[in-house]
Amino acid sequence: MRFEGKNVIVTGANGGFGRAAALRFSSEGANVACVDLLKDDLSDLLNEISSSGGKAIAIAADVTQNTQVEAYVNETVSEFGGIDVLFNNAGIEGLISPLENYDEEMFDKVMEVNVKGVWLGMRHSADAMRQTGGGVIINTASGAGLMATPTMVAYGASKHAVIGMTKTASIELAPAGIRVNAVCPGVINTRMMRSIEEQTIPENPEEYVKAVSERTPLGRYGEPEEIAGLVAFLASDEAAYITGASYVIDGGLVNA
Numbered sequence: 152m153r154f155e156g157k158n159v160i161v162t163g164a165n166g167g168f169g170r171a172a173a174l175r176f177s178s179e180g181a182n183v184a185c186v187d188l189l190k191d192d193l194s195d196l197l198n199e200i201s202s203s204g205g206k207a208i209a210i211a212a213d214v215t216q217n218t219q220v221e222a223y224v225n226e227t228v229s230e231f232g233g234i235d236v237l238f239n240n241a242g243i244e245g246l247i248s249p250l251e252n253y254d255e256e257m258f259d260k261v262m263e264v265n266v267k268g269v270w271l272g273m274r275h276s277a278d279a280m281r282q283t284g285g286g287v288i289i290n291t292a293s294g295a296g297l298m299a300t301p302t303m304v305a306y307g308a309s310k311h312a313v314i315g316m317t318k319t320a321s322i323e324l325a326p327a328g329i330r331v332n333a334v335c336p337g338v339i340n341t342r343m344m345r346s347i348e349e350q351t352i353p354e355n356p357e358e359y360v361k362a363v364s365e366r367t368p369l370g371r372y373g374e375p376e377e378i379a380g381l382v383a384f385l386a387s388d389e390a391a392y393i394t395g396a397s398y399v400i401d402g403g404l405v406n407a
C-alpha cells in the first residue's frame with residue numbers, strides 16, 4: 152500500500168484517466184479528492200471507491216477559475232488534513248481543423264483549460280504542500296506536447312506548454328520538497344479519442360482506430376489503467392529522485 156494515509160487530488164476525475172487514477176490511488180490506500188465540472192457525474196466513482204473500502208470526496212470545480220481551484224485545494228485540506236499528490240489532469244481536445252479555420256473561441260478555451268488550469272492547480276496545491284513539507288505534482292501533457300499535431304493546433308500548443316511549465320515548476324518547487332513531472336500519453340481508449348476519431352473521419356471513425364493502431368509499434372491503443380500505473384509510480388517514493396521529467400507512454404508512437 153504505497154499511498155496509505157496519503158491525500159491525493161485528481162482533476163478531470165470523471166474522465167478516462169482521472170477515473171482510472173482515482174481507483175488506482177484508492178486501491179493503494181490513498182484518500183482521494185475527485186474534481187470535475189459536475190459533482191453528480193462523480194457519484195458512480197465515489198460509490199465504487201467506497202464499496203471497496205476506500206475514502207473519497209467529490210468536488211465540483213472548473214479548473215480555469217482561480218477561486219474554484221483555490222476552493223478545491225482548501226476543501227481537500229479541510230477534509231483530509233493536507234495534500235500529498237496532485238494529478239493535474241483535466242483537459243479538452245478542442246477541434247479538428249486546419250489552422251487557418253480553427254475557431255478562435257475554441258483556441259482560447261483549449262489554452263484556458265489545458266494551460267491555465269494546470270498552472271492554477273500547481274499554484275494552489277504548491278501553497279498547501281509547502282505547509283506540510285512537500286508533495287508531488289503530475290501534470291498530464293501528451294505525445295502532442297512533443298511532436299507536431301496537424302489539425303490540432305491549439306491542443307498541440309497547450310501540451311507543449313504543459314511540458315514547459317512542468318520543467319519550470321520542478322525548479323521553483325524543488326526547495327519546498329515538491330517534485331513535478333509530466334506524463335505524455337499517446338492514443339489511449341477514452342472519450343477524448345472517440346471525439347478525435349469522429350471529428351477526423353465522421354463517416355468511418357473505426358478507420359482512424361485501425362490506421363493509428365497500425366502506425367503504433369505496439370499495435371494498439373493504450374488503456375487508461377496503464378496511464379494510472381505510470382502516474383502512481385511517479386507519485387510514489389520509488390520516484391523520489393525524478394523531477395522535471397516528461398514520461399512518454401505511447402506504445403512507441405512518437406518515435407514511429
Ligand SMILES: NC(=O)c1ccc[n+]([C@@H]2O[C@H](COP(=O)([O-])OP(=O)(O)OC[C@H]3O[C@@H](n4cnc5c(N)ncnc54)[C@H](O)[C@@H]3O)[C@@H](O)[C@H]2O)c1
Pocket residue numbers: 162163164165166167168169186187188212213214215240241242243244264268291292293294335336337338339340341342343344
Ligand atoms: N485519451 C488520450 O488519448 C490522451 C492522450 C494524451 C493526453 N491526454 C490528456 O489526458 C487528460 C485526460 O483525458 P481523458 O482521455 O481522460 O479525457 P476525458 O474527456 O475522458 O476526461 C477529461 C475530463 O476533464 C474534465 N474537464 C474538462 N474541462 C474541465 C474544466 N474546465 N474543469 C474541470 N474539469 C474539466 C472533463 O469533464 C472530463 O471528465 C487530458 O488532459 C488529455 O488532454 C489524453
